[in-house]
Amino acid sequence: MAVFEGATLAEARAIVARYPAGRERSSVMPLLYLGQSIEGRVTREALREVAELLGLTTAEIESVASFYTMIRLRPTGTHVVTVCTNLACALRGAKDVYEAAHRASDIPHGAELSEDGVISLHEEECMGACERAPVVAIDFAYHDEISPARVTELIQALRRGEVPAPSRGTAPRDFRHASRVLAGLEGDPA
Numbered sequence: 420m421a422v423f424e425g426a427t428l429a430e431a432r433a434i435v436a437r438y439p440a441g442r443e444r445s446s447v448m449p450l451l452y453l454g455q456s457i458e459g460r461v462t463r464e465a466l467r468e469v470a471e472l473l474g475l476t477t478a479e480i481e482s483v484a485s486f487y488t489m490i491r492l493r494p495t496g497t498h499v500v501t502v503c504t505n506l507a508c509a510l511r512g513a514k515d516v517y518e519a520a521h522r523a524s525d526i527p528h529g530a531e532l533s534e535d536g537v538i539s540l541h542e543e544e545c546m547g548a549c550e551r552a553p554v555v556a557i558d559f560a561y562h563d564e565i566s567p568a569r570v571t572e573l574i575q576a577l578r579r580g581e582v583p584a585p586s587r588g589t590a591p592r593d594f595r596h597a598s599r600v601l602a603g604l605e606g607d608p609a
């Protein structure tokens with residue numbers, strides 16, 4: 420079954436049309452975010468269809484998709500929890516925050532997706548908010564100065580179906596919604 424069809428194919432074509440003739444390939448990122456919003460990650464089929472829309476090869480699209488950690492090529496949970504463990508955050512206890520997040524998410528050892536499919540957890544390099552370390556993002560919305568106890572509370576809230584308020588702005592409903600915002604198809608929830 421196609422990833423882009425009907426209304427979503429129209430949205431994909433509208434994204435391509437935002438760019439001047441001859442520059443259509445600039446739409447690759449929003450197209451990938453659109454595919455991610457539909458399937459909860461970017462599948463092989465989505466890579467192929469984006470390539471077809473842009474007249475590029477699947478390998479060219481994959482080379483872009485695999486570069487960005489905000490594009491998920493692996494099975495992904497309803498929510499993506501990202502813990503910055505780079506220097507400033509590490510100095511303020513980010514490793515303990517990550518370990519608490521791992522325990523609260525009930526993720527099998529060596530995996531990054533919880534068994535109930537609700538949480539994908541991963542470490543990230545500097546997320547550009549060092550003065551608010553340690554920083555955690557939930558579906559790309561930032562939570563500042565997070566302790567192990569606080570990240571546990573946040574993940575428990577997600578597992579109850581709640582959407583915790585971030586430190587700034589408004590949280591997206593989930594990872595798919597955040598991807599749709601990044602595709603420029605809905606207003607920034609912040």
Ligand code: FES
Binds near residue numbers: 505553
């Ligand atoms: S080191 Fe964590 S936000 Fe910069």
